[in-house]
Amino acid sequence: MTAKIRSIASAAGHEAQLDLAPRPAHGKLTITEVGKIYDPQGAAVVAVSDCSMDIAAGDFLAIVGPSGCGKSTLVNIIAGFDNLSSGEILLDDAPLATTEQAPRPGSDRVVVFQNGALFPWKSVLDNVMYGPLVQEVMTHREAKRKALDLLRRCGGLDRVAEAYPAQLSSGMQRRVEIVRALMNDPKVLLLDEPFRAMDTVSKTTMHEHLLEMYHVCRKTIVFITHDLEEAIFLADRVVVMTSRPGTIKTTLDVTLPRPRTAALLASEDFRALKAKLSAAVHEEAKRAFERGEREQA
Amino acid sequence: MSSVENTVSKPHPGKALVAGRRSRLRPPNWRGSVAVVGFFLLWEILVRAQVSGFAQIPSPVTVVKVLFTSYLLDPGYWESWLTSFQRVLYGFVLAQLLGIPLGLLLGTRKTFNYLFYPVIELLRPIPPLAWVPLSILFWPTAELSIVFITFIGAFFIIVINVHDAVRHINKEHLWLAQSLGASRGQIFRRIIVPSVIPSIAVGMTLGIAVTWNVVIAAEMIAADSGLGRLTWEGYVSHTGPVVIIGMISIGIAGYLSTLVVDWVEKRMMPWKTR
Amino acid sequence: MSKDHPRGHLVARGLKKTYQQKGHAPVTVLEDCNLDIEPGKLTVIMGSSGCGKSTLAYLLAGYIKPDAGSLSIDGRAITSPGPDRVLVFQETALWPWMSVMDNVMFGPVARGDQSTAQARKAALELLERFGLIDFRDKYPGQLSGGMKRRAEIAQALMNHPQVMILDEPFRGLDEMTRELMQEYYMRLFEDTALTTLFITSELEEAVFLADRVLVMGETPGRIVSSIEVDLPHPRSFEVLDSQAYLDIKREAMDALYNLALSPEGTG
């Protein structure tokens, strides 16, 4: 189960290598035969079963699958919101979650949420400064300097440092949330369908911003989505999950060069990759949808 | 379908207003039972130890004894129940009968709203019990004046709730009906009225609680019968157990009315039950 | 609703709409907005959120009146809402207190076009076709998102509209359901050739469904470019993997990017 991932940087040639930050030392995730069973009223629901994958430090992994396929469950376990029923997860070869040891949330694995979880009662700056301040790893002054610097480097967000989140567009909110996560210098960044329900232009802009951030401060990223194009465009590797029980159906290495731009979307390579995945995904979606309607009846 | 992913998230509560009244507390578990038993034990101990302030308070055991020996079989006690229930019923039903149409009128007729809504806003902050003296002056019998005060307690709540509901009606619901060629009468009957039913239910839940509060106080001030009076007489005659029995009876009566109102509300909104 | 003589020719000329808000400067949402919806075709209006798409839909439906300009359907001026052009709303406007059956039957019975028995029969046929027959006595709140959208489309079709206006109808659905609903509507359109105006902010949805995509600009809103989509019918999701689709998507993307003055403006 330890299929090593080809280094994208080396595959993409010299030019891209200059742009992409070097692979970080930390953030290797080893997920081995993870299963999760929910047992609300005696009726056991298998949310995830026999899920294994290796993610090298600094890799960008996307997980796609229909709703209810357990991809959020997987992220919740990695983040430490939920425990697992079988298998184990290692972070940098140290146990993160096992059947004996329930995982705990920590600032080394920060989640960016589907609906956004910037604290609406704090300004952008206060939101970004929050992590280091409560962990007491920085003084107020240091935190402020770093926050403003990071905001500025991520598309000039320091302009809105004093605004409340509700005054920003949803795209900006999500970018600030990513910056808030990066402030903690996490080993792993977990993005749970962060660009869902955005219109095409905002979404495309967000992709560019995310890739830019990835190039500047490269982290291990686990990105959950049900948008195939998004997954292929962003990730080094795409994992397709089936629904109920959530297992891995296919894995696809994306060998497109970095840095990637929107022009890529119209390329023959991209089209070929997409065609490879879409059959599998649509079949899975239809199955999940029809079962959903049957259960409703 | 997505229940698996959502098991951890909590449901969002509805209107804050309802929260204060509707019992969204979970059924008691062992901890709850411990708390309740502890409460009664503490009470018993405080009375037995004659802690200051508890001199005139009877212990729970005494209360139960008195309840069984002199009240449960006393027809007079049950008459008090009946009297209070009647007053609540009349006041509450009258408030709904007058308040709902008035709320609808205020919500749908602009001119009427401009003219009379401010007057209602002016009268609303006056506490219902402040109406007691005027009410006694005005109505020929004490019974009528108590029913009137009870009515006032629930009336403004229902008017305001219905009026707000009409104003905040989903305009897409109205537009759709217009598109499909419904007449004004059809829109009123089949769209506007059902739209405000949830708010009527909220008004009823809030109203029934206020109604009991008002009836009890009005009975203490101005009546010679009912559960409120029973409690007050217990105080006047310095018989502690009667005061407690009165309070418990009122609590149970109020709770029973809430159950009835909840039952009615469910019937009013079949589409809300899953 | 015949395939040979499609109806529902919607025309808008020089539309202008300004909203007054207390304490704010008036906002001109639409200005000099021209529109021609070809009968029997599926036209998609595509624009970012807040560009006035919904306002345009409300104008066409007759819910609000323009400050300037004219609106007509098959040559008749639009002055009020009517069953000849039914709007399917964002999220859903099904009446939650009526069963699915009552929702679908409402239009013809309210107008007195059909007796209750006739309407019931017609509604049953439609619900059968939409796979909702087992849910006819349920309330909308008891249906899944995809079923609600189908019920809403059935409710509109009951009135034999000349044009369907769908205002981001699949918004709020999860992506998978959404794609299946798109395919579903595609089948329906290919079967009936019902003139359709489909409003969306999603490019993929637009290109997949459209015969023609109209791109709408912002502040004030108006149609700025038109893209013919000549992907073959019947269309299914395989089309999304074709080079033709990607080319059109690219063209549309360029049009959208030219609109967004800077990425900051929309991001």
Place this chain on the structure above:
Amino acid sequence: MPPVNKKQFWYMWLGYALALAAWYAATAWLPVAAFERLPGPWEVITEWFSTDPAYGISLFTRDYYIHILYSFYRATAAFLMAVALGVPLGIFMGWSKTFNDFAAALFGLLRPIPPLAWVPLAILLFPSSESAVIYVTFLVAFFATTMNTYVGVRSIDNDYFRAAACLGSKPRHVLRHVIVPGALPHIFTGLQIAMGAAWFSLAAGEMIAAQYGLGYMIFEAYNLIQFPTIVIGMATLGIAGYVSSAAIRLLGVRLMRWHEQSLGMEG
């Protein structure tokens, strides 16, 4: 709801005038005994503004203000106690499930008893009738504050707790940075309801068991057949209740600028 346009403004005054006229007409002309016993508007107004009131209470008498101050003192004391106890209790109930299991059972036990039914017991429990009236007033405000705070905490989106955990928060950080600000909108709703309920109870409590205060003033006026004073008392109570609620609303707006912003965006 302040008037938004001129028409509404004039209709408002016309409405007031009509109400006054109806009151006047009923008391002055209607040959019904019930109305003849009531004081008319003119009587009330002249009494209220008289420097030498017939029944001893007007804007220019010391006693009037003593009653007002007493009521305000009781309402404020009870309210502040309710906030000081209810907000922390509600937060703790929302925070700790274990604690809530205990507390909820007691609440379930005591809450169905209408606060005013406590009056006799309160007089027995407390050394003075003064503290009994304050206690009863406190009780209603306390229930409203606690329950709304509890609901406020429960309604905070779970993602905020998760985000806080991700960012390395300790429990005290969660309390200070998530729970308190997150519950604040509900808390303020609760405080407004609590204030209204406090005046409601206070009026009754003062009528039953107090010396001084507006409730007492009204009832005393009734006993002494000083009918215009009753109406003066009612009106004053109404104004007092309104002013206190408005003060809390303003405080809430100032404390929650972020919340106003979020609401503004929705509209």
